[in-house]
Amino acid sequence: GAGVSQSPRYKVAKRGQDVALRCDPISGHVSLFWYQQALGQGPEFLTYFQNEAQLDKSGLPSDRFFAERPEGSVSTLKIQRTQQEDSAVYLCASSPRQGRLAKNIQYFGAGTRLSVL
C-alpha cells in the first residue's frame, strides 16, 4: 500500500512498561508528525521531523516520551514507564512538504491504540 502504515494497531501495556510505536511514512515524504488523540478529542501535536532532524518536540508531554527517525524514513515513538494517562491513539502523519507548509498537507496513518492498565 502507498499510505502511512503504523504498527502495532493495538497495544496493551501494564503500567510502568516501556512501549515502542512504529510509523512507516509514505515513501519519499520529507516531513513526519506524531499526534496523540485522547478518546473523543481531536489530535494533539507531539513532535515533528524534517528528514532525520527533530525540529519540534514541544508537544511531548513529558521526558518519558521520546521519538526518533534516524534515517529520515521510519520513525519510532517510545514511551517509557507508561502511565494510565498515556492511554490514547497515537497517530503518525507524513507530508511531502517541509516547514510550515508541511502541516497543510498531511497524510495520516490509522494510528496505534495504546491501553495502559
Place this chain on the structure above:
Amino acid sequence: GESVGLHLPTLSVQEGDNSIINCAYSNSASDYFIWYKQESGKGPQFIIDIRSNMDKRQGQRVTVLLNKTVKHLSLQIAATQPGDSAVYFCAENHNDMRFGAGTRLTVKP
C-alpha cells in the same frame, strides 16, 4: 488561551439532507483552515481547506465557509450519504496545527 472548538458534539441527519457542521476559532492570526473526516479505526482524512483570504470554497458535495468577522468556520455537505457518517474535525494552522474536538455526524437511512 486561544483554541479551536466546535459548537455541537453530535449531529444526526436524514440521508439525502444537507449537513452543516460548525467550528469556532479564536486565533485571528490563523491563515489556513482544514476540515478532516475521521471514520472509526482510521486516521483523519483531508476533506477541504480554505485560506484566510477567501470566504468560501467548494469541492465535490462539500463547501467550506469562513467568516473572519465572527471567527467561524462551517462545513456543508450536500445530499448526505451513509458513507459520510464519521467524526469531522476543523483544524487551524498558525504556528501549530490545532484540531477541534470534533463533531460526530450520523446519517439515518
